[in-house]
Amino acid sequence: xxxxxxxxxxxxxxxxxxxxxxxxxxxxxxxxxxxxxxxxxxxxxxxxxxxxxxxxxxxxxxxxxxxxxxxxxxxxxxxxxxxxxxxxxxxxxxxxxxxxxxxxxxxxxxxxxxxxxxxxxxxxxxxxxxxxxxxxxxxxxxxxxxxx
Numbered sequence: 001x002x003x004x005x006x007x008x009x010x011x012x013x014x015x016x017x018x019x020x021x022x023x024x025x026x027x028x029x030x031x032x033x034x035x036x037x038x039x040x041x042x043x044x045x046x047x048x049x050x051x052x053x054x055x056x057x058x059x060x061x062x063x064x065x066x067x068x069x070x071x072x073x074x075x076x077x078x079x080x081x082x083x084x085x086x087x088x089x090x091x092x093x094x095x096x097x098x099x100x101x102x103x104x105x106x107x108x109x110x111x112x113x114x115x116x117x118x119x120x121x122x123x124x125x126x127x128x129x130x131x132x133x134x135x136x137x138x139x140x141x142x143x144x145x146x147x148x
Contacts (some may be wrong), residue, residue: 023092024106024131031130034137036143044085045125045145057098067094074084085113085136092117100125103132109137 004012054071057063065092073079073094082093082100085108092097101124110133114121122141128148137144 001049007072020106025041027106028131030134031128031132031137034134034144035130035146038069038137038146040143040145042145049080051078055079055081057081057083057087057091059084059090063087063090067091067096070094071096089113092120098124100127103136105129106131106133108133108136110139115140 011043053073053076055073055137057070069082071094074081080100081091081096081098083098083103085101085103085105087129088101090096097120101121103126106129114136116140118141120141124140124142126137126140126144128137128146130148137146
């Protein structure tokens with residue numbers, strides 16, 4: 001397998017930007033309202049979790065298999081669970097409430113991956129890209145933090 005050259009990566013990046021820029025800009029504009037409302041800063045997160053064990057959950061075939069292991073440790077005060085957007089629902093269904101949920105992609109379905117559990121998102125921190133699907137921060141009950 002050959003490595004991608006810097007030129008290949010730049011070409012891919014430009015192509016991606018050309019394809020998605022209008023949607024990202026529109027969503028960032030809509031999310032700007034939530035950014036202003038939130039009055040949160042990444043500085044609030046500095047050093048949180050120091051001395052704790054972090055379980056970070058992605059969405060994949062292994063998540064379902066590992067949920068019992070995650071549940072075993074999730075109730076411990078010295079453990080914090082974080083997850084990507086698509087893993088939020090499976091964790092909530094298993095009775096595991098993550099401390100942080102990360103949304104990076106502008107196309108992650110709110111209806112499929114968040115809406116069924118959003119009413120239980122109080123106390124859960126949403127770490128959200130400014131160009132993400134605006135329905136996530138609009139309906140989230142916990143604190144919302146934004147990044148570029």
